[in-house]
Amino acid sequence: MLNVAIVGPGLVGGALIEQLAAHLQSPRFGSLPIAIVGLINSKKMAVSAAPFAASDLGDWKCRILGDAAGSADMAQFADSLAKLGAPTVVVDCTSSSTVAELYPEWLARGLHVVTPNKKAFSSDLSLFRKIQALAGSPRGPSVYHEATVGAGLPVLSTLNDLVRTGDRIEKIEGIFSGTLSYLFNNFSAPGATQTFSECVGVAKASGYTEPDPRDDLNGMDVARKVTILGRVAGFELGIDTLDVENIVPEALRSVASADEFMSRLPEYDDHFAQLNSEALASGSVLRYVGCVDGASGQGSVKLMRYPLDHPFAALKGSDNIIAFTTARFPSPLIVQGSGAGSAVTAFGIFSDLIKICERFGADSK
Numbered sequence: 001m002l003n004v005a006i007v008g009p010g011l012v013g014g015a016l017i018e019q020l021a022a023h024l025q026s027p028r029f030g031s032l033p034i035a036i037v038g039l040i041n042s043k044k045m046a047v048s049a050a051p052f053a054a055s056d057l058g059d060w061k062c063r064i065l066g067d068a069a070g071s072a073d074m075a076q077f078a079d080s081l082a083k084l085g086a087p088t089v090v091v092d093c094t095s096s097s098t099v100a101e102l103y104p105e106w107l108a109r110g111l112h113v114v115t116p117n118k119k120a121f122s123s124d125l126s127l128f129r130k131i132q133a134l135a136g137s138p139r140g141p142s143v144y145h146e147a148t149v150g151a152g153l154p155v156l157s158t159l160n161d162l163v164r165t166g167d168r169i170e171k172i173e174g175i176f177s178g179t180l181s182y183l184f185n186n187f188s189a190p191g192a193t194q195t196f197s198e199c200v201g202v203a204k205a206s207g208y209t210e211p212d213p214r215d216d217l218n219g220m221d222v223a224r225k226v227t228i229l230g231r232v233a234g235f236e237l238g239i240d241t242l243d244v245e246n247i248v249p250e251a252l253r254s255v256a257s258a259d260e261f262m263s264r265l266p267e268y269d270d271h272f273a274q275l276n277s278e279a280l281a282s283g284s285v286l287r288y289v290g291c292v293d294g295a296s297g298q299g300s301v302k303l304m305r306y307p308l309d310h311p312f313a314a315l316k317g318s319d320n321i322i323a324f325t326t327a328r329f330p331s332p333l334i335v336q337g338s339g340a341g342s343a344v345t346a347f348g349i350f351s352d353l354i355k356i357c358e359r360f361g362a363d364s365k
């Protein structure tokens with residue numbers, strides 16, 4: 001049995017619980033030997049030697065992390081998990097750097113890590129290297145983070161396959177943000193009528209944005225993804241050395257809360273409308289694009305103009321598009337599809353859990 005403990009059952013972690021519970025209740029393709037044994041948020045935690053029942057998972061806020069649950073204590077949580085005996089995966093569904101810094105400790109105790117949290121792989125290079133070293137042995141603990149780039153789309157598994165089979169990465173270019181894809185697909189299109197701030201509001205309500213949408217609009221979320229792609233491709237990218245275009249209006253960068261930012265954003269609709277009409281007048285649309293350049297080993301994140309017949313201009317909804325140009329793929333290998341939202345992100349995490357099940361041959365007892 002593979003034990004799973006979820007840190008941060010918010011939007012994405014909650015969707016993962018739903019998908020795992022649905023599988024427990026009605027396995028479609030044979031029962032996977034996966035059990036949820038731990039949950040922790042910033043206030044409460046519960047760890048159990050016996051798997052949580054599907055019926056409790058259906059109402060986990062009351063039945064597992066309700067009043068009877070203990071106070072959150074991350075050290076104690078990891079201690080209890082390490083003592084369980086069976087292979088155990090900690091799924092970090094927070095966006096916390098503090099939690100990400102605990103991965104080396106978890107790995108050293110034999111716990112596997114699966115996460116959509118970008119922080120550990122895009123912050124200090126030394127943390128990334130430490131994690132890679134601890135997760136590098138064939139029978140030791142593993143780290144999977146497919147959902148950190150393109151949510152559930154098979155982006156990192158594709159890149160890993162290219163790298164491990166000896167291909168040379170020349171360029172990775174794409175629209176890596178569901179939020180910014182949604183914004184510009186809907187705002188910057190011939191005949192579009194929604195204002196920029198209205199589009200941001202819909203992206204937030206749809207669960208595409210980070211908890212504070214400024215983390216999307218300032219380019220940092222895309223910069224983190226570019227850094228992860230660059231590092232997985234073998235380049236020593238540092239997030240602070242990337243060329244990143246921040247499109248948050250200057251006066252709103254320091255406002256205290258996400259709510260205040262959202263309420264003041266309409267003041268800047270004219271500014272974005274102006275940028276958009278200039279692009280449309282030249283037969284182009286605006287798209288927010290990230291790039292890893294294999295020749296220089298550098299990355300960039302920029303608001304660019306694309307002609308209407310370019311594949312980036314034809315993108316829909318919150319789709320991501322990632323084009324890998326390599327020695328073997330001079331005509332790029334393209335991955336495209338829904339790249340944000342809790343269901344597809346939870347799917348990416350679930351598929352990583354299945355890989356650990358397969359690698360460690362957890363039996364179904």
Ligand SMILES: NC(=O)C1=CN([C@@H]2O[C@H](COP(=O)(O)OP(=O)(O)OC[C@H]3O[C@@H](n4cnc5c(N)ncnc54)[C@H](OP(=O)(O)O)[C@@H]3O)[C@@H](O)[C@H]2O)C=CC1
Nearest residue numbers: 008009010011012041042043093094095116117340341345
């Ligand atoms: N939304 C998307 O489309 C995608 C999201 N991601 C990533 O998924 C992750 C989760 O996003 P989302 O679900 O939207 O975030 P939410 O804000 O909805 O949930 C975050 C959760 O983390 C908990 N948490 C925060 N800090 C701590 C801590 N120190 N210890 C324990 N728990 C903590 C919060 O607890 P509490 O409720 O008590 O505050 C909450 O349950 C992020 O890293 C995001 O970047 C990746 C790909 C796509």
Ligand SMILES: N[C@@H](CC=O)C(=O)O
Nearest residue numbers: 177178179208209210
């Ligand atoms: N806020 C991000 C969520 C996924 O990483 C996005 O919009 O892509």
Ligand code: NA
Nearest residue numbers: 146149151153
């Ligand atoms: Na992905």
